Amino acid sequence: MKKLLKEPFLHFVLIGFAIFIVYAFTVDENDSENAIIIDDSDISHMVSIWELQWQRKPTSEELAGLINKTLKQEVMYREALKMNLDHNDEVIKRRLAQKMDFITSDVSAMVNNPNEEDLKEYYNKHSERYMRPAQYSFYQVCFTYDNHSDPVTQAKLVLENNSDISIDEFTKLGDPLPFPFYYESIYANKLNSELGGNIAESMENQPLNQWIGPIESGFGIHLVYITEKTDPQLPSFAQMKDVIKRDYDYDMELDSREKIYKNIKKSYDLKLEANLDSEIKEKILTEFGS
Known part of the structure; x- marks a missing residue:
């Protein structure tokens, strides 16, 4: 009762x-x-x-x-x-x-x-509502359609011919853009918002500590070097x-x-x-x- x-x-x-x-x-x-x-x-x-x-x-x-x-x-x-x-x-x-x-x-x-x-x-x-998205720390270079007739091919050539150079040297090979070459602990949803497209989803299953690509964003074609990744996490109650x-x-x-x-x-x-x-x-x- x-x-x-x-x-x-x-x-x-x-x-x-x-x-x-x-x-x-x-x-x-x-x-x-x-x-x-x-x-x-x-x-x-x-x-x-x-x-x-x-x-x-x-x-x-x-x-x-x-x-x-x-x-x-x-x-x-x-x-x-x-x-x-x-x-x-x-x-x-x-x-x-x-x-x-x-x-x-x-x-x-x-x-x-x-x-x-x-x-x-x-x-x-409703735990999915409170799931924090994946986080990434990574370097990136970008090749835009404004500066290249075929940025995908350009990105592949850079990746193939520069695998043995330092990260600092590598980051000088892309086009100048108004966002950083290095992102630290950025959430996947914020990354997509800043760069456009679904770049974070393209990075989900990629290996760490090596240049990978090409990956497309709203700005163009990227090569990325992921140093750290944190999987989606559910905060405590x-x-x-x-x-x-x-x-x-x-x-x-x-x-x-x-x-x-x-x-x-x-x-x-x-x-x-x-x-x-x-x-x-x-x-x-x-x-x-x-």
Whole structure:
């Protein structure tokens, strides 16, 4: 029994019930008043706004997304009106729907109070989020397309003819560029960001302490001399606890808000009277009914 009382979902149900019971008696049981009608004029309005912003017509998937967004706004708007959130407040539907979102966020905050065990379980389930990428320390020279008609061939020739010279001498054989010849302990994702392309992935299985290549980046063709590599590592739970707590709270808030929306929209009937493609109509009806 004690374990049941500690269940977050039970808290969610009880708190949600407490919030909505205050206005439950005001709900009209007449199904027609709970009907949501989307007609051609509504679709035309959505498309017009989209075209003004993006200078093109929406795709079928984008139109379906617009309709779903409008449906969610309408459901939240009507529920907000039932709770008299519009009293002395002259705001548009979007603002009222946002107020409903704020309430569901508050419910989520009250429900989700994870303990150490909850956070560790979340950490283990989503460990790939916190994996630190590989790190590299290496020298590099680059041959650009601006300076060479065939930089790949040039890189191969330099590699074949200069295997016995020092690193300092080797680094003088490439083109001058606005980044260092030597990178120390740089993460793979940062390396890709600085040089462009997927240069870090090309270095994954390469040997240490010898010139290898050619390897392509956003600047051109590289020869690299890797001195040190650290494989991807997962930080400990203690190191990432604050980040894990933040991510947990965010995910649980999204989940709780979606559960509340799904529960609310059950009391509404959707009538699609617009002249829509059958595929779009089926997508909307399926999404609203799920």
